[in-house]
Amino acid sequence: MTAVTAAAGASAKKPKVGSLERQRRWTMRGTYLALCVFVVIFLIPPFYMIMTSLKSSAEISAQKGNPWIAQSPTLDNFVYLITNDQFQRYFLNSAWVTGLEVIISMTIAILAAFSLSRMGFKGSQVISTGVFLTYLVPPSLLFIPLFQLVGNLGLINNTWVLVLLFPTLAVPFCTWIMIGYFSSIPKELDEAALIDGANYPQILLKIFIPVAMPGIIAATIFAFTVGWGAFLYPLAYLYSADQAVLTVGIVRELIRGDVFAWGTIMAACVIGAAPPIIIYTFLMDYYVAGLTSGATKG
Amino acid sequence: MANSAMMIGSGPATTPAPRRVGSLKRLARRRSSIALLLCAPLILLIVGLKVYPTFYAMFLSMLDRKMTKFVGLDNFAFLLDRGWHSFGMVVFQSCLFAITAVIMKALVGFILAHLMHNIRGKNQRIWRGLLLVPWVIPLALSTLTWWWLFDPSYSAFNWTLNWLGLDSIPFLGTTWNARISVIAVNVWFGAPFFMIMYLAALKSVPEQLYEAAAIDGATAWQKLIYITLPMMRNIVLITVLYSLIVTFADFDIVRILTNGGPQNSTHLFATFAFNVGIESGNIPRGASVSLFMFPILAALAFFVLRDVLKRSKEVST
Incomplete structure (x- = not known):
């Protein structure tokens, strides 16, 4: 009798455990299936970008066969671009402009964030709020008055105009991130340093910057992304090929020529997309943490 | 700055009360002026290249095509x-x-x-x-x-x-x-x-x-x-x-x-x-x-x- 009930209990219990496990397994299968669909859709353009960049102009202009796959892959497009003076110019322009922009933006942002988060003075709250507010002012609202402004400064069609304007895109958000990170550093740390006779530059350099390094990395990546990918300002203010940066150069100069130069254009896009992709591959975690730090705090 | 920092450490024990208040005040003032100085590039950037252009856009929008005549709205x-x-x-x-x-x-x-x-x-x-x-x-x-x-x-x-x-x-x-x-x-x-x-x-x-x-x-x-x-x-x-x-x-x-x-x-x-x-x-x-x-x-x-x-x-x- 007891044996029967025990057996019945066991047999009743067993399928239940099994079904729970099975259910979880099916959930995971469904999850991975759905994710695969999304990944495939999301990666269609990058995939096609790479595929086209490997095709010769002849293959593209023939317009025959499956466009998704390069029938006779070739690196000619890349070789052409790398040895092309104009394209080298675009890449170098993008590189030095973005480099300078990152340095300027980060310097401004770190100094301001240090002051706003630690040296609280009259109006510092107002400034912090104002910084956040200006982050919400998009460049497309300001490019026309700025056109007049840089025209008056004599900077139209001069790559330096970007060094002046790009920090406006990056600084508000970088400052916002840095204020968040600096505020999370315990006050006791800099008080202890003050008592030990450290001055403000020392506190900033030896305590705040090392401790807030993840935040600095996140903000730097943001500044880099913004500068490297910027399109509106260079399009509006630079019109000759020798002053152009990568984004505008590819869109404007390469398209103007041969209708079927798509192989070269896509190869240029691959080269242009490579630096951000490489940076994100290694530093994505910092960036995501920096971006969502405000979000998870509450 | 190192001096003022030292004062926090050693001040309370040695200096008499009135001077301490004065130096603390001076310290606070100095501190806030440094703070403002550190913020200056940020303020300059935002006022010069974000706030000013916004108002300038409003002014521009009220000119005629050749930008010589004021035409209101x-x-x-x-x-x-x-x-x-x-x-x-x-x-x-x-x-x-x-x-x-x-x-x-x-x-x-x-x-x-x-x-x-x-x-x-x-x-x-x-x-x-x-x-x-x-x-x-x-x-x-x-x-x-x-x-x-x-x-x-x-x-x-x-x-x-x-x-x-x-x-x-x-x-x-x-x-x-x-x-x-x-x-x-x-x-x-x-x-x-x-x-x-x-x-x-x-x-x-x-x-x-x-x-x-x-x-x-x-x-x-x-x-x-x-x-x-x-x-x-x-x-x-x-x-x-x-x-x-x-x-x-x-x-x-x-x-x-x-x-x-x-x-x-x-x-x-x-x-x-x-x-x-x-x-x-x-x-x-x-x-x-x-x-x-x-x-x-x-x-x-x-x-x-x-x-x-x-x-x-x-x-x-």
Whole structure:
């Protein structure tokens, strides 16, 4: 009798455990299936970008066969671009402009964030709020008055105009991130340093910057992304090929020529997309943490 | 500065009270002037290149085409009256673009975040990396690739459709096709951002809440409605508002994909302002076009700011 009930209990219990496990397994299968669909859709353009960049102009202009796959892959497009003076110019322009922009933006942002988060003075709250507010002012609202402004400064069609304007895109958000990170550093740390006779530059350099390094990395990546990918300002203010940066150069100069130069254009896009992709591959975690730090705090 | 710092350390013990107050005051004053000095570049940048241009735009928008005569609100009046047949379309398309794209991005991001939340550990990083790719590629370059995918003469999409036995679609050729294509590209680009924000929010929901709900016999749907959504409410709100601003002011996608065509039906405020102000050389009218964005953006910014300030107050207390 007891044996029967025990057996019945066991047999009743067993399928239940099994079904729970099975259910979880099916959930995971469904999850991975759905994710695969999304990944495939999301990666269609990058995939096609790479595929086209490997095709010769002849293959593209023939317009025959499956466009998704390069029938006779070739690196000619890349070789052409790398040895092309104009394209080298675009890449170098993008590189030095973005480099300078990152340095300027980060310097401004770190100094301001240090002051706003630690040296609280009259109006510092107002400034912090104002910084956040200006982050919400998009460049497309300001490019026309700025056109007049840089025209008056004599900077139209001069790559330096970007060094002046790009920090406006990056600084508000970088400052916002840095204020968040600096505020999370315990006050006791800099008080202890003050008592030990450290001055403000020392506190900033030896305590705040090392401790807030993840935040600095996140903000730097943001500044880099913004500068490297910027399109509106260079399009509006630079019109000759020798002053152009990568984004505008590819869109404007390469398209103007041969209708079927798509192989070269896509190869240029691959080269242009490579630096951000490489940076994100290694530093994505910092960036995501920096971006969502405000979000998870509450 | 080292001296004043020393004073905090040794002052209270040795110096008499009146002098101490004075030096502390001096220290405080000095401290705040240094603080202001450190903020100076930021203030200079924001006032010079963000605040001033905003007011300058308002001034510019009230000049005539040659920028010699003050014409009051004539430019705005023109856009709302004789220019309405094209500007009305810009207003309609901007609203359609921003609202549809943000809803789609929020939905896709929400679904993706939930799917990602099911996966734990190292796998999640890899999937997240793959899904973030659209967001990492410079938008101008990926839009160029979309254009090539939509290309009328040799579209890869149409090849696939034909291969499946379907008719070709002129993706950018007709008004509504072009509108949908532009929105689709924006959703493709922006959904990963929503995903990481929502994923972070999901991770911050305490596990105990779900356990308690499970004990009470809640279904997955009930958990979503009564736990997940209320806990994520703030983030969803801020992300949606912020994205509305950015999407509303979008430029790159429309500029490259359609440049406003066919028949000016896909122009957004930004691309139309570029067309009028920079390409046609009517700077005052271009400025007034982009200023039409201002009240909408200001209203959205007000709500974002209110939420962010409320949150930071909650965090600090």
